[in-house]
Amino acid sequence: MSYMKRDKRAAWYMLAPALLMIGVFIVLPFLMSVILSFTDQRLVPNPNVPTAFIGWRNYLRLAEDGDFLNAFWRTATFTILVVPLQSVMGLGAALLINTKLPMRNLFRGIYFLPTVISMVVVSVIWSSLYQREGFFNYAFTNLTFGTAQPIDWLQNPYTAMPALVLLSAWQGFPFQMVVYLAGLQGISQELYEAARIEGANRWQEFWHVTMPGLRNTHILVAITTTIFAFKLFTQVQLLTQGGPSSVTDTLVRVMYMQGFRQGKVGIGAAAAVVFFLLVLGISLVQRVLVKEERAIQ
């Protein structure tokens, strides 16, 4: 046996464990999701009623299902609110650390902390802040000199979503901060020197050097944060269960409720496929945007 041949065989042996597990635990369930989405499979099958193929009926049902459409719009709302907030917080913190601030590493280490804390713990802590007798109402009544009534932040249809957005941004912004920091450090110092020689002030420097220099970082941050926001589930399930009046329902929660809690695997799988296509679509947007940038240069 030649060296090359032995080498080739060794290569496949090394790949085998990973490929096998990927095939069984990612590709197979993914294909099952697609197939099940065209059936009326139940989690606990009824032996008298065998599972049947029902074509596009699950998808049609989803398209007409108020709950699913509502969950889609609520997830989109959450995303539209949280992505800019979190990105601005991340960029702000990164700019702060990237200055001549004393003890920068210490600050960076502290700012990163929320991301290390489990979302379940974060939800417990913030629910104590949001409760009727909690700190937010204390601050709120004091700021309005006692004229405002205390609010049940998580039970009120107008405040529940913003409340979830705020705690999610608090937990998530260090990620954006670190990515922006890497982006800021990638901008050539010469550009700043050139801007200074031209007599640019800080503000002009920020808009004409820093922001264009971060173009790809912005795309990266926006897309990864959007995908992450689309997976919203834990904090909602813990704090509002989709309520009040379904204003905080999410796509993953619908998938979980339909496919698991109500045992309608077919519909749950259809929702999962739609969810996957949305995530795929978002990441394709990134590919196109980044390619366009490369084509320009």
Add this chain to the structure above:
Amino acid sequence: MTTRSERLLLLIIALVVVAFVLAPLFLMFATALKPDENQILRDLGNAHAFWVNPVDISFKNFEAVLANKTFPILRYMLNSGIIVVSIVTIGIFVNSLAAFSLARMQFTGRNLVIAFIVALIIIPMESVAIPLLLMMSAIGWVDTYKAQIIPFIAHPFSIFLFYQFFAAIPKDLDEAAYVAGASKLRTYWTIIMPLSLPTIATVAILQSLEYWNAYLWPLMVTRGSDARPVSLALAQFFSTPPPVWGNLMAFSVLMSLPILTVYFAFQRWFIQSTIGSGIKG
């Protein structure tokens, strides 16, 4: 150039951000250390929520949480520990070995396999959870460690991270090893892996955080406390009314301590690994 007053202003802004970041964490620690639940309820309604008077510090809540038979926290933490350590250690071998093969060996179909693995990165766990659960119940793995470990060992994104790193290591190293008579497996183990500690750390940290904090999958695949991880246990403790804040916060502190300890020990690597995860998508 930055003047002195500008630096002072920056410092003040930085400290305001510190307050915003740390206040919820102070609340968690302070509440956990207060002995009297009625006092806790009063304090939560004002600025005392974020502070505990040092003379009032008590470990009563921790004792209560550790003695709670319905929610055996140590068991849950052990479960999480077993799950996370298994996924991370086995995963590092399986994924880096696959990446080594893809980055440093020649064979037909290699580019196809790379494209396939990169394409799989985008599949979210959420969209395969229900069929995966059907599979687990078909083979009788519901409520086991296995169901929470084995499906997550092979990880396309980790393979991709290793692949990127391995591909950048100069090829001369392998050739020298080959001339010296080393097998490919030996080259992987004695030359490539020791050079890859930063990537190993990145993968280990990203995976540990993800599975220590796992929620959706354990919610579907565990029934009792035998294999249930700690994050899900806290979620259930929290959902059992009425909330006893002192105990809840003590539970939260206990479950956060291992991760916080590791974070303070390997802070720089945590931050590096986040940049690594930014390539995702």
